[in-house]
Amino acid sequence: MKPFEMPRIYSEEELTRIAAKATQRFVEERHAAEYALAEQYHEVFARASMGVAHVMQVTDNLEHLxxxxxxxLTDGYLDTLRSMVRPTVSEDDFKNLSSTGTTGRTKFHDPELSAAALDYVQRNLNLDLFPWLEDGEEPSASDIHAASVSIAALMAEQRTKTAMRGGASHKQESLVxxxxxxxxxxxxxxxxxxxxxxxxxxxxxxFDGETKVADTKADVVFGLYDxxxxxxxCKVSNSEVNSFKRLNHEAVEKTKQWESQFGKQCVSGAVLKGCFKPANLLSAQESGTFLFWSDSLDPLVDFVERTRR
Known part of the structure; x- marks a missing residue:
């Protein structure tokens, strides 16, 4: 029986060369997009600043939080409050650490959930930014301004990066x-x-849409011709350090699960863009994850066409 066609396997030297080219392409594209990113950051910063100012006004500079x-909470300012604690927490972490199990604004009409959320925030407020809460003195206008700018800058940084990653990943999926x-x-x-x-x-x-395969979300799912x-x-990484999380943790774990469930009937891989450490690429490939790059999808097309035969 003729063996199945399989995607290309790259040598360590090839992966090193491909990774260098992908990083160079990523840097060039980011330079070209710098003006748009600055505009996006500016807009997010302005919205975040208004949110911080509203929180400070409503709570008398957090004295009566x-x-x-x-x-x-019910008006949707939880993100702002989460950015005022140290260290800042993700939505998922907040659900667990606050014992509320939710970040949904309508849920906080429940007095017990609201009290639990506010208790967590109050207990973990960043006193380096709000020193007046500890020393008991009236904050000056400059104290409030410095704290507000710091929080708004943090929120703008996080939201801009999140939007960038989400947009890049969506473009990858669409391209594939x-x-x-x-x-x-x-x-x-x-x-x-x-x-x-x-x-x-x-x-x-x-499949034109999000799909769960064996209870795990897959970005692109399609039937091979054999x-x-x-x-x-689809994974985008803006640094070699970040590439381990994106590829070796997130993508490889999924491909292992799919292989365990379906065996040879499922071919699993990752489409990459950005900065990836060659050693991480080699490790992922050795784990059974086939690698492709969105900068050039010719190898993916070649593999698919070979399955026709």
Missing amino acids: REKGTDL KDTLAERCHYKRIVGADFDIQMHAPRPGEL GRFMCLE
């Missing part, structure tokens, strides 16, 4: 799907979550 904070449709003649269909192969996309079918199917994760 517990008594007056419920309306802030467009390439499969245009160059490999895939038919886009409405997909559904599945955990057995008979519900996977058939040869020439591309009867197998393929799952791809």
